Amino acid sequence: MASFETLQLSPEILKSIQEMGFESTTAIQAQAIPIALTGQDLIGQAQTGTGKTVAFSIPVVEAIDPRDQKLEALILTPTRELCIQVAEEIARVGAVKGVKVLAVYGGQDIQRQIRALRNKPNVIVSTPGRLMDHMNRKTVRLQDIKMVVLDEADEMLDMGFVEDIETILSACPAERQTLLFSATMKMGVQRIAKKFMRDFTVITVKQSEVTVPTIEQVYYEVSENHKLDALTRLLDIQNPELAIVFGRTKRRVDELTNALKTRGYLADGLHGDLSQRQRDSVMAKFREGELEVLVATDVAARGIDISGVTHVYNFDIPQDIDSYVHRIGRTGRAGKSGIAATFVTAREVPHLHQIERITKRKIQRLPLPTLAEAKLSKQRIAMEQLLDACQQDSLNGFKGLAEELLEQQDSLLLVSAAIKLLIKGTNEIPIKLTAEQPIRIKKPAYQSGNRRPNKPNGGYSQQHTRRGRTSHR
Ligand SMILES: Nc1ncnc2c1ncn2[C@@H]1O[C@H](COP(=O)(O)OP(=O)(O)OP(=O)(O)O)[C@@H](O)[C@H]1O
Numbered sequence: 001m002a003s004f005e006t007l008q009l010s011p012e013i014l015k016s017i018q019e020m021g022f023e024s025t026t027a028i029q030a031q032a033i034p035i036a037l038t039g040q041d042l043i044g045q046a047q048t049g050t051g052k053t054v055a056f057s058i059p060v061v062e063a064i065d066p067r068d069q070k071l072e073a074l075i076l077t078p079t080r081e082l083c084i085q086v087a088e089e090i091a092r093v094g095a096v097k098g099v100k101v102l103a104v105y106g107g108q109d110i111q112r113q114i115r116a117l118r119n120k121p122n123v124i125v126s127t128p129g130r131l132m133d134h135m136n137r138k139t140v141r142l143q144d145i146k147m148v149v150l151d152e153a154d155e156m157l158d159m160g161f162v163e164d165i166e167t168i169l170s171a172c173p174a175e176r177q178t179l180l181f182s183a184t185m186k187m188g189v190q191r192i193a194k195k196f197m198r199d200f201t202v203i204t205v206k207q208s209e210v211t212v213p214t215i216e217q218v219y220y221e222v223s224e225n226h227k228l229d230a231l232t233r234l235l236d237i238q239n240p241e242l243a244i245v246f247g248r249t250k251r252r253v254d255e256l257t258n259a260l261k262t263r264g265y266l267a268d269g270l271h272g273d274l275s276q277r278q279r280d281s282v283m284a285k286f287r288e289g290e291l292e293v294l295v296a297t298d299v300a301a302r303g304i305d306i307s308g309v310t311h312v313y314n315f316d317i318p319q320d321i322d323s324y325v326h327r328i329g330r331t332g333r334a335g336k337s338g339i340a341a342t343f344v345t346a347r348e349v350p351h352l353h354q355i356e357r358i359t360k361r362k363i364q365r366l367p368l369p370t371l372a373e374a375k376l377s378k379q380r381i382a383m384e385q386l387l388d389a390c391q392q393d394s395l396n397g398f399k400g401l402a403e404e405l406l407e408q409q410d411s412l413l414l415v416s417a418a419i420k421l422l423i424k425g426t427n428e429i430p431i432k433l434t435a436e437q438p439i440r441i442k443k444p445a446y447q448s449g450n451r452r453p454n455k456p457n458g459g460y461s462q463q464h465t466r467r468g469r470t471s472h473r
């Protein structure tokens with residue numbers, strides 16, 4: 001870890017970094033920034049939550065000159081939420097320098113975007129589909145681009161954006177600099193790199209270090225029918241500051257969101273079928289802490305950085321190992337600790353062991369808490385809230401009322417009633433969710449009689465299909 005002063009940054013950027021409150025660089029920042037500042041192309045792989053955004057934002061902001069009033073840098077991200085977040089981070093890094101940043105993503109009014117693009121931003125952060133749209137309409141021109149960054153490069157290729165990305169990269173000047181970042185890298189990334197990057201440097205982490213050590217990884221074996229009860233019990237006992245619950249499909253997310261609301265939690269859902277307005281409002285509420293549980297598909301698995309997320313629950317185990325790594329990485333960010341709990345049905349246990357083998361990290365099996373334990377925990381939380389409230393000085397206005405109550409009722413009875421009212425949720429309400437299909441687990445080739453050579457990862461089944469843009473997210 002070095003200080004940002006040793007990186008020979010321009011004074012404006014150093015000042016912005018100070019204002020952001022960062023004291024020293026993270027490992028990826030210390031390694032990547034000096035290389036990127038020489039103008040070299042770079043692939044940067046580093047764990048979730050280790051500051052890759054700043055690692056590319058600094059070289060981006062250094063590369064542009066706001067006085068040119070030209071579009072000089074382009075950042076691509078796989079999702080709209082990430083697009084907005086990255087644009088905000090670049091705006092912070094570029095604040096003192098006066099850099100104009102614009103987020104351009106699908107679902108937003110295109111005419112408004114066209115007007116904003118005429119306003120000559122220096123940097124745009126975009127999702128590939130919407131950028132292609134603007135390229136076709138000739139409302140964005142890439143001829144002055146000096147720097148392109150692909151954030152979550154592997155995911156964009158996985159989502160079926162390969163051709164779009166190739167088109168976009170081909171439309172940028174050949175002498176531009178290209179940076180590529182993610183916590184995970186697949187073979188496809190190398191192919192893009194070979195085709196579109198020059199003399200690039202690769203910074204990687206070892207497979208055994210892909211997941212962050214400050215995330216405590218646990219799993220619970222639970223049948224489909226018991227998942228909801230298991231989740232609400234865990235929420236009651238663990239009492240997360242903010243939690244993200246990942247479900248496999250949009251329907252799952254909708255049903256689970258409703259179920260959690262019915263049981264008294266401040267929950268809302270996020271997936272690709274919601275309107276942009278709904279997506280923005282859910283994310284804003286979650287960031288502000290007005291929601292305690294965000295239920296989401298993998299649309300929220302990548303890059304999303306919300307500092308209060310203490311718990312991630314995989315309500316459904318993800319098919320894809322990279323998805324597991326990114327999902328759990330929504331907690332334990334910037335050196336903080338976090339808990340990642342995965343629900344596994346009996347049939348899915350081998351898949352969980354596969355994840356352990358590939359990430360080279362043990363996921364501890366824990367017994368599910370009982371209903372009685374959950375109840376007790378809720379009571380304790382209510383009690384603590386009551387004790388906390390006693391410390392507040394704003395109670396004077398209630399004392400007259402309290403005296404009146406004490407004349408009518410026994411004090412023990414009154415306090416018991418207050419605790420009862422404070423206990424959140426009505427977890428006994430029975431709710432049935434539509435069962436999800438268990439994930440596909442490929443048997444090793446020699447067992448299934450399949451003559452194809454066994455995969456090096458032991459038959460672990462990745463999603464090879466093009467997920468396309470009408471995906472299950
Ligand atoms: N040098 C630093 N010191 C302290 N905090 C930092 C520093 N750099 C970045 N951070 C903070 O760390 C958090 C995680 O950063 P970021 O979102 O860039 O992670 P990431 O590596 O892109 O993760 P992911 O793989 O999940 O996208 C952010 O809240 C960011 O503000």
Ligand SMILES: [Mg+2]
Pocket residue numbers: 052053151303
């Ligand atoms: Mg990131």
